[in-house]
Amino acid sequence: MEDLLRAAGSESTGKKEWLEAFQAFKTEFQNVGKPNKFEKKDKDVVIPAILKHISSEMKEKPDWTYLGQGIECLKIMTREMKGLEKLTSAETVKLLMRVLHDKPEFLDEVKAAEHSYAVLVNTFCVDRLKMNSIMEKHAEIVRLMRNLDWHQKKGHMRPYYYLLRIFFYMALVDSVATRIITPAEGDEGKFQSIFKLIARHLIAQANPPKLVGEKNKMNRLCVMELLRTAFNLNYNPKNPKFQDSLDKATKTALQNKLGDIIAIGAEEDPFGERAAEAEFEAEAAKILAIADAQGSNEEKAFLLVEDKSIVDDVKIQMKNIKKGNEKVKVRAVEKKNEEKTAEIGENEEKEWDDALKRVEKGEKAPRVRRPEKKKPPRDLDSENALKLQVINLFIMPGASELLPMSRPEVIQGLAQILDAQAKIDPHYCAEYLLPILSVLLTVCKKSAEARAHMKRFIYRDDYLPPVGYTATKNMEPPAYVNLKTMKDKDGNWDLRSILTKSICSFNMSLKQCVSEFIWVLCGEESSEYIRLCGFGSAAGLLADKGLPGFAQLSQQAYSLDDFVERAKREKAAAAAKK
Numbered sequence: 001m002e003d004l005l006r007a008a009g010s011e012s013t014g015k016k017e018w019l020e021a022f023q024a025f026k027t028e029f030q031n032v033g034k035p036n037k038f039e040k041k042d043k044d045v046v047i048p049a050i051l052k053h054i055s056s057e058m059k060e061k062p063d064w065t066y067l068g069q070g071i072e073c074l075k076i077m078t079r080e081m082k083g084l085e086k087l088t089s090a091e092t093v094k095l096l097m098r099v100l101h102d103k104p105e106f107l108d109e110v111k112a113a114e115h116s117y118a119v120l121v122n123t124f125c126v127d128r129l130k131m132n133s134i135m136e137k138h139a140e141i142v143r144l145m146r147n148l149d150w151h152q153k154k155g156h157m158r159p160y161y162y163l164l165r166i167f168f169y170m171a172l173v174d175s176v177a178t179r180i181i182t183p184a185e186g187d188e189g190k191f192q193s194i195f196k197l198i199a200r201h202l203i204a205q206a207n208p209p210k211l212v213g214e215k216n217k218m219n220r221l222c223v224m225e226l227l228r229t230a231f232n233l234n235y236n237p238k239n240p241k242f243q244d245s246l247d248k249a250t251k252t253a254l255q256n257k258l259g260d261i262i263a264i265g266a267e268e269d270p271f272g273e274r275a276a277e278a279e280f281e282a283e284a285a286k287i288l289a290i291a292d293a294q295g296s297n298e299e300k301a302f303l304l305v306e307d308k309s310i311v312d313d314v315k316i317q318m319k320n321i322k323k324g325n326e327k328v329k330v331r332a333v334e335k336k337n338e339e340k341t342a343e344i345g346e347n348e349e350k351e352w353d354d355a356l357k358r359v360e361k362g363e364k365a366p367r368v369r370r371p372e373k374k375k376p377p378r379d380l381d382s383e384n385a386l387k388l389q390v391i392n393l394f395i396m397p398g399a400s401e402l403l404p405m406s407r408p409e410v411i412q413g414l415a416q417i418l419d420a421q422a423k424i425d426p427h428y429c430a431e432y433l434l435p436i437l438s439v440l441l442t443v444c445k446k447s448a449e450a451r452a453h454m455k456r457f458i459y460r461d462d463y464l465p466p467v468g469y470t471a472t473k474n475m476e477p478p479a480y481v482n483l484k485t486m487k488d489k490d491g492n493w494d495l496r497s498i499l500t501k502s503i504c505s506f507n508m509s510l511k512q513c514v515s516e517f518i519w520v521l522c523g524e525e526s527s528e529y530i531r532l533c534g535f536g537s538a539a540g541l542l543a544d545k546g547l548p549g550f551a552q553l554s555q556q557a558y559s560l561d562d563f564v565e566r567a568k569r570e571k572a573a574a575a576a577k578k
Contacts (some may be wrong), residue, residue, distance in 0.1 A: 064108035078122035117162030145191035164225035171232035259404030
């Protein structure tokens with residue numbers, strides 16, 4: 001920094017001295033991650049001097065290597081996101097627009113463009129409202145739109161990424177959004193509508209092999225920015241909708257690409273059907289081998305049938321043994337739960353008595369200090385983060401038209417996202433679950449295959465009613481569905497338990513969305529809904545829907561205030577009798 005301060009403090013500093021100062025600054029700070037490296041007073045001296053020097057350099061034939069190094073120094077200084085008042089100005093934007101000429105070709109020009117975009121992105125992060133106003137007046141939209149397409153075609157991924165970030169921010173500026181969505185007469189022929197351009201770029205960039213792994217991180221980030229920009233442009237209800245701007249062929253191609261993203265990493269055999277089939281075929285092959293060695297075609301056929309039935313009998317016996325072991329485990333869990341319930345009942349009775357005493361005396365309930373909730377760190381550049389950006393796009397109005405619903409691998413991908421989101425923080429899962437649940441609810445309402453797949457994914461072996469089941473039996477979920485811990489017998493988070501507990505959540509949006517989702521999976525049959533959720537959890541939705549036998553349930557519900565008042569009256573009456 002001392003070299004830059006020395007160069008900025010002298011009027012006679014030449015190009016050579018500036019270049020040496022740039023290089024020394026980059027060597028010292030380019031890969032250093034420490035915060036508070038630069039004093040504000042130093043930035044106030046250095047930034048205007050660099051901008052002035054770049055401006056004078058642009059008057060002559062530009063030396064792109066030299067310009068790139070100067071702008072890169074500005075980019076490094078903007079990483080701290082403070083003390084940048086001298087940079088967030090109309091003069092800076094005008095100057096950088098002069099640096100950003102149409103379709104940079106050579107490496108040094110592309111590098112200078114990349115650093116210029118990065119400076120603009122960082123200034124947006126510092127003061128977005130101010131930069132919105134400045135970019136609205138001084139950004140050369142035609143040039144930026146042309147360069148966006150140019151960088152994508154040429155594979156200039158880093159400048160392409162930073163330029164996408166600029167459009168992500170500008171998409172929330174109404175006048176800019178309107179201009180880039182629907183080019184005016186003066187812009188026609190100069191650039192394509194941003195929606196068509198985003199769709200075309202997504203179709204080109206969103207190839208699953210190029211989205212997975214560390215080496216494809218930059219391509220993955222670019223696809224994420226395309227999705228985020230489309231989301232921001234769709235966010236304003238006054239803007240035309242993304243899907244309405246596309247022709248049928250483009251919409252179909254985009255639908256397939258978004259499905260490919262969701263299906264990344266999806267299990268190919270989630271329910272073990274292929275493995276079971278392969279096992280059976282292997283057994284059949286053994287039987288045929290025995291038949292070949294032992295007799296005629298008639299004997300082969302007889303042996304095949306006979307041995308097949310033996311194999312099936314063994315499988316049934318093993319399954320029954322497994323079920324018997326499970327029953328023993330379930331009985332042990334039930335006994336343990338009964339003991340816990342008795343202990344909890346005594347504690348709840350004491351807490352209730354204490355609460356009534358406080359009400360009578362007009363005292364406030366003691367404040368319980370809860371541990372501070374820490375959100376899990378977000379992995380912003382992973383394949384999962386990319387899928388979540390697709391989910392965010394799907395929840396926009398009308399964007400469900402882009403949902404690829406007929407492919408099993410896509411449904412399995414959505415199921416795995418639901419599972420992962422539910423287990424991030426099961427006790428406070430509303431913000432993680434609501435987007436994916438909204439998408440799945442839309443998909444399952446339209447597709448019977450999706451309903452069957454999701455029901456089996458969540459409920460596994462319990463997805464079909466057992467033989468002889470009637471609605472009067474099993475009014476609560478099985479004992480292994482632990483609504484208190486939301487964990488399975490191995491101590492892992494259990495998706496079914498998390499969703500079932502969410503039906504009784506105090507977050508009404510989550511409660512309604514989960515209830516409606518499971519209701520749809522059950523084919524809107526109340527007996528099946530009760531079987532899977534338990535009567536207590538199911539009653540709320542059934543009462544809201546006014547189904548026979550539940551229509552008056554909501555009116556018959558207790559009011560807590562009435563309950564307290566009644567308890568006080570009864571206690572007062574008992575005291576008066578004494």
